[in-house]
Amino acid sequence: MPAPEFQTPKRKPSKSITKKNRVFLNIPYDVAFENLLLAYIAGISAFGFTPRATLEIPFSQRRLVRIISLIKSSQYSIHDLSRVQLDRAAPRTPRFNMSFELGLTVGIGAPNHAWIVCETERHRIKKSLSDLDGTDVYVHDGTVRGVLRALCNAFVRTRRQPTIVQMMQIYRILRSRFARILQAAGASDPFNARVFRDLCVLASAAADEIIP
């Protein structure tokens, strides 16, 4: 039986997409966080947003300047402060990048930029970053479903509001094509620019298909 011919996409590229749809994603880059990275990409794409991350920044560029530029060019940012413990590699240190980038976001104070904070454990942030007292923190329990639930609680769309079931479907599509995308990029984990970009486009295509 011949394979069905690929049809042209339902929606053409929109010209009105500006920084409004960009979400700066500030998460730890470690293998234990792989599933949650996919969940964040699936969830962000389900809301019709485009994820941006420091993963995209080439090592040759002045990193801090590019991070600030990424934050400024995004309407929203999501800061996951789950990794506050010491890492295993010697010398053992905590990871300051996530809290530093949250600090940069708050410091830049870009008009109309909204940011949210996510955590694995409830109440831990009161100890790890007490300066955020009074700020709502979304707790995802370190699970895929928890991340999707947090995003559903954080954002509300007036039209095309995704459900958790639809977000899970997008996540499953990412998961099922993940090995192929890694193989195409010659990578072993998703924490590199090409894999991240491919996953974002794949998730966006899946969202366009699944969310009416």
Add this chain to the structure above:
Amino acid sequence: MKPIRVNSAFATPYDTARILGVSRARTEELIKLARRNGNQPMTAADSLDRASKPHSIKKSSTSVARKSRVRNAGARVSNTKTKTVKVNH
């Protein structure tokens, strides 16, 4: 917690690809890849976020009055173990 209200347009995969600098050809490939999956009908397991596996039925425990063999001991109530019965559909 007050959610953030979003009114902006929904980004298409082409928008996302343009922002992230993914080539047109690769974008088409990825859209095809997503569509091949997205066209599949959703299963009951998807909606429940559970793998489709045989579920188990638990039989509730029962209380049985037994007389102890120990001298001068009265009747003692002991609970039987809860049984789990596997049901295959």
